[in-house]
Amino acid sequence: MRNMFNLITDRLLRRTWTESQIRMLVGEYRELYHAYATDESNRVNAASGGAGSALLISLLEQDEIDGALVCNTVIEKAKIRAHFSIATSKQEILDAQGSKYVETAFMKEALPLIRQFHGRVAVVGLPCDITNLTRWIAKDNDISNKVKLKIALVCGHNSRTELIDEISQQLMKEAASPLRSYRFRKGHWRGKLEAEFLNGTTIRKPFSYFSLYQNLYFYSEKKCLVCHDHFGYQADISLGDVWAYRFKQDPIKKTGVIIRTQQGIDLWNSANRSGAITAEVLEISDILDGQARTAPFHYNVSARNRVAPMFGYKIPDNVKARVSWHAWLTALFTLFNMRWSESSQWNKLIFKLPRPLLKAYLYLRKGIETLP
Ligand SMILES: Cc1cc2nc3c(=O)[nH]c(=O)nc-3n(C[C@H](O)[C@H](O)[C@H](O)COP(=O)(O)OP(=O)(O)OC[C@H]3O[C@@H](n4cnc5c(N)ncnc54)[C@H](O)[C@@H]3O)c2cc1C
Known part of the structure; x- marks a missing residue:
């Protein structure tokens, strides 16, 4: 019954996308995949199919990179914040898995981290961060020599700290304890938030407990209003969800992968050959149907x-x-x-x-x- 509902909804929401709409919204691309981390333990805290983390781990293990610039959730003075680090081990990549829906200081933190790092890095960032990084790559040889791969997360918009502060206050009140750790979203389809507290309590709630406010643009970051880049035009590889209803019943949630450059193809193939990622080819209409409301609005x-x-x-x-x-x-x-x-x-x-x-x-x- 539920399957039937999903298929009917899927039919109703399917659109025809013209070449010019595709170029305008998605930009240049070479290959498209629906993918997930083959090893289940690499998907536990993933936002989507864990393909992002599996790719980074595989590149590290195959000596294609020496580190990966990732984003970690930290609890600072009982508040949920996100900061960047360069992960040099599988565990550090897995610790940083999952999407952080709170403002970051990408350029302020990422550039010094890359400068201080001795070696080749893959960088994960939001489309705006990857655009800024691309500008630096063009003018700074040190950054340019070190960044081997730019991965953009598909992005509707991000939220200011005030939103997560209010949500975390509500959760701490419910648990009657300060926070110990927080995951914005994990699990199948839209997923669940997960908060752990110092008194040993764990609270899990549908992601909509947070995203209801986020999707209504309460406390959106201001910079998101002037942004038209949903899919990360400047990345080698873009990663996002594929929200088309035809995929809702898939037992494993997957990541939509847009590969744009030869460097992206080469590094993706190397991870794919190692077996770290399981992937099947996707159509651009699958990706766009999954973002049929948000991508045109964003643009x-x-x-x-x-x-x-x-x-x-x-x-x-x-x-x-x-x-x-x-x-x-x-x-x-x-x-x-x-x-x-x-x-x-x-x-x-x-x-x-x-x-x-x-x-x-x-x-x-x-x-x-x-x-x-
Ligand atoms: C603010 C935000 C908005 C998003 N909006 C959309 C959307 O509208 N539509 C859509 O399809 N997808 C969106 N995504 C992307 C999606 O949530 C997943 O991140 C993506 O599908 C990759 O999933 P994965 O399981 O393969 O990656 P994972 O294995 O979970 O790895 C994700 C990687 O991204 C890094 N990361 C997480 N958050 C940030 C951040 N804020 N800045 C930089 N790096 C980060 C992590 O450290 C990790 O290395 C958004 C993500 C974020 C952070």
Whole structure:
């Protein structure tokens, strides 16, 4: 029954993507895969199929790289934060597995780490971070000689620390203890958050406990409003989820892999040959159907540019896209929610609103966003 529901939903949401839409949204690409870490223990804390970590581990073990720039969750003064490090062992890569949906200081932390490191690195970052890194590679020989692979995580947007601080406060209240560790999302499909506390309690909740607010753009990072890069144009390899409903029943969740460069192909093949990754070929329509709402919305900076003055924001229009009435309305919801979460007078109200009401608001937004 559930399978039937997924297949019908999948049919209804399928779209036809033109060549120009594909080039505009995804950029250049050479090969596409649906992949997962073959070894189950390399998928335990993965955001998707663990292909990202399996790739890094395999490159390290095959001496293709000496380290991998990864992002770790740390608890700092009882708060959840994310910081970068260069992992030089399988365990360090696995410790940093999973997506961190909280702002980071990529350039401030990553560049010094790469400069101080003696050896070749693979770098994982969000599309904006990979674009900035690419600029440095073009002008700095030291960075250019060391970075052997740029991996971008497909990205809708990221959130400011205030959002995770509020969520973690709620969790700590429930557990009556300070936090010990936190995972934003693990497990099948949308997954679950997992918080461990000093008193030995563990709380697991659907990821939507956090993502309900994130998907409504409460406490979004400001830089995300001016960004149109969903898939990481400048990466050698981009990794993301494939949310198309036809894959929901797969027993193993997988990572969508977009390989863009010869270097990406060579290093991917080397990891694939070692057996670290299990992969099957994917169509670009699978990837785009899985991001059919979010990718066009993300790209359409023009819509956000139009509504920005109503909320006192300045958003340069660098894409000059067509703005339909529903793109305009979605941008309006987005900027309204961002402004709301920036208001010290009104933002407390966000977390007092009943979740079912916010869910209805989110479904309304998603419904409008889905219009072709
Ligand atoms: C803020 C954010 C937004 C995202 N939005 C989308 C989306 O809209 N659609 C989509 O399809 N996918 C999105 N992703 C990507 C997705 O969640 C997975 O990261 C991706 O599918 C790879 O999964 P994996 O299991 O192969 O990787 P894993 O094996 O879990 O490895 C992930 C690697 O990424 C590193 N990493 C985690 N978070 C960050 C970060 N913030 N900055 C830099 N490096 C990091 C980890 O250290 C690890 O090395 C997002 C990820 C993030 C962090």
